[in-house]
Amino acid sequence: MRSAIAEGRLAITDITPTVECGRFPARAIVGEIVPFAATVFREGHDAVGATVVLEDPSGTQYSTRMHRTALTSDRHIASAPVSQTGMWRFHIEAWSDPFSTWEHAVIAKVEAGQTAADLANDLAAGVAILQTAARTAPESARAILTAAITSLQDRDATLLDRVSIALGGEVAEILDASPVRELVTTSPSYELWVDPRRAAVGSWYELFPRSTGGLDGAGRQVHGTFASASKDLLRIATMGFDVVYFPPIHPIGEINRKGRNNSLVAEPGDVGSPWAVGSRLGGHDAVHPDLGTIDDFDRLVAEADRRGIEIALDLALQCAPDHPWVKAHPEWFTTLADGTIAFAENPPKKYQDIYPLNFDNDPEGLYAEVLRVVTFWIEHGVHIFRVDNPHTKPVNFWQWLIWEVKREHPDVIFLAEAFTRPSMMKGLGRRGFSQSYTYFTWRTAKWELEEFGEDLVESADYLNPNLFVNTPDILHESLQYGGLQMFRIRAVLASTMSGSWGVYSGYELGEHVAVRPGSEEYLDSEKYQLRHRDWNTAAAERRSIAPFLRQLNEARRAHPALESSIRNLVFHHSDNENVIVYSRSDEATGDTVIVVCSLDSHHTAQTTIRLTMPELGLGWDDRFSAYDELSGETYDWGEQNFVELRGDANPAHIIAVRRS
Known part of the structure; x- marks a missing residue:
């Protein structure tokens, strides 16, 4: 039978942030003020206190006093900053609080009319507690504590005079900062992995380098190169995007190559799908020769860095039939009864041009090779990997790979393209993925978006969402039929609900034609062909929302509340089901932003919104100056406000809360 003493004198339960009771590290980002909480209680009526003790990767410890969420609550909370990347640890210390117990008892007895004689033992106990506090209190506090002790011992003074200093605000502040702690009980230690800020904050732009070559003199499309893609970075940086994601840049298989619009037969000159990785020209550690050389790639990465952009590279762990691995390591694939290798389905x-990997036949060999490939690209300046279909690979493999990489390169980030069941998507986050695609593209109604956002907040201890508005695979029907205004609406929602958001190239032009009714695939999909876009003509004819996207990214950079973890997302009330209202606040800076966005791209929306004022750091009756980052207008707002969003104007207010 386990000893009751070993369990700790006081009870500590429901500690957060933890993931599966500490099985996996909780997550945070550098500079974040992390919320901690625990339920702490003991028998009887004596007061208890709690402290969170953080230990940074170097072993330095920091202690922060926790406080109850309410007078009748056993829930204790605190917030503490994390300042460097790596593995932090924390534990909770619970302790009996003799001063608070004494303070409560004395106040109750004085109010009940008891005399100094009745309180003789209480007064002596107070002296003993304050003497203990004085021994460890800062020098500046000792004079106040000494005065309180002297007053408690003054038998010639009235009872109220004897206790007045001890029950005053100055002593309470000293004992709050340097409490007397008895029966100290320590919880288990929990891990907290702190990622670089980019794990939760970034504006992503997906670009096919091969589509940046422009047209030749005869009007024919020219295959792009790393050099032509490098020139496109200025356009992307001007819109305010700071991460450019490249689909696979490796040689593309020739066997079973797909043609335009995913046709089974490739015509001469068809470029194939870049996700059919590998050919006689090389595999995952090679670049497509039409794009250039590895030295050309290095120059592009350097140019991106000069423009304040990070390059994210696709990690697609699959192979074309002519990938070098197929001949060298057939055991890394699944062989069917007829002796052929299974293609992806x-x-x-059906994906006849792709062979999935089998991670069970030779895990040691395959794991090592994937780690070598990832390390190769890290050495060439890539620190962000967008992982293709991670839910089709074993979760224990990802857990091994990610933490092997982070052990040597803690700044590396992995984005999971996991459009899959919630258990798998969240499971990948728990096991180490820095961020994840989400179901955002399919959440269009107000109730769906609110439910979606609240679920993300609940998962924030281990999952950083990246809200892509579209991808080469996903052209949602709302974009197909909602007009250019719907493109603005979805961009507002994605860029302000989450710290990370993204668009696929062509979004700013409102590309919306599907290959067929009911499909989410683009007509003439860039996955299978080059796609030339005339950015200059579109801008001149005002068919581009690039300036609007720039406004959104500028608003994000102006407000720490928007470029932060999704933990701070709070929804407010709107009378109109086609208008959604939410706010985000940054504790460190006091920055608060309110977003009021129409979900109807065709009609004017009117509504009365009701703000939960305490969530904004305001009183229920307060008024504040509401500055709209999109229109530049300023409004006088309070708890209830009438809003009109016209269908032919900005679809949203992005309100900076300016307190008087």
Whole structure:
């Protein structure tokens, strides 16, 4: 039978942030003020206190006093900053608080009319507690504590005079900062992995380098190169995007190559899908020769860095039939009964140009090779990997790979393209993925978006969402039929609900034509062909929302509340089901932003919104100056406000709360 003493004198339960009771590290980002909480209680009526003790990667410890969420609550909370990347640890210390117990008892007895004689033992106990406090209190506090002790011992003074200093605000502040702690009980230690800020904050732009070559003199599309893609970085940086994601840049298989619009037969000159990785020209550690050389890639990475952009590279762990691995390591694939290697399927879709990897036949060899490939690209300046279909690979493999990489390169980030069941998407986050795609593209109604956002807040201890508005695979029907205003609406929602958001190239032009009714695939999909876009003509004819996207990214950079963890997302009330209202606040700077966004791209929306004022750091009756980052207008707002969002104007207010 386990000893009751070993369990600790006081009870500590429901500690956060923890993931599966500490099985996996909780997550945070550098500079974040992390919320900690625990339920602490003991028998009887004696007061208890709690402290969170943080230990940084170097072993230095920091202690922060926790406080109850309410007078009748056993829930204790505190917030503390994390200042460097790496593995932090924390534990909770619970302790009996003799001063608070004494203070409560004395106040109750004085109010009940008891005399100094009745309180003789209480007064002596107070002296003993304050003497203990004085021994460890800062020098500046000792004079106040000494005065309180002297007053308690003054038998010639009235009872109220004897206790007045001890029950005053100055003593309470000293004992709050340097409490007397008895029966100290320590919780288990929990891990907290702190990622670089980019794990939760970034504006992403997906670009196919091969589509940046422009047209030749005869009007024919020219295959782009790393050099032409490098020139496109200025356009992207001007819109305010700071991460450019490249689909696979490796040689593309020639066997079973797909043609335009995913046709089974490739015509001469068809470039194939970049996700059919590998050919006789090389595999995952090679670059497509039409794009250039590895030295050209290095120059592009350097140019991106000069423009304040990070390059994210696709990690697609699959192979074309002519990938070098197929001949060298057939055991890394699944062989069917007829002796052929199984190609990828997602019924009814078939991918005859792709062989999935089998991670069970030779895990040691395959794991090592993938780690070598990832390390190769890290050495060439890539610190962000967008992982293709991670939910089709074993979760224990990802847990091994990610933490092997982070052990040597803690600044490396992995984005999971996991459009899959919630258990798998969240499971990948728990096991180490820095951020994840989400179901955002399919959440369009107000109730769906609110439910979606609240679920993300609940998962914030281990999952950083990246809200992509579209991808080469996903052209949602709302964009197909909602007009250019819907493109603005979805961009507002994605860029302000989450610290990370992204668009796929062509979004700013409102590309919206599907390959067929009911499909989410683009007509003439860039996955299978080059796609030339005339950015200059579109801008001149005002068919581009690039300036609007720039406004959104500028608003994000102006407000720490928007470029932060999704933990701070709070929804407010709107009378109109086509208008959504939410706020985000940054504790460190006091910055608060309110977003009021129409969900109807065709009609004017009117509504009365009701703000939960305490969530904004305001009183219920307060008024504040509401500055709209999109229109530049300023409004006088309070708890209830009438809002009109016209269908032919800005679809949203992005309100900076300016307190008087």
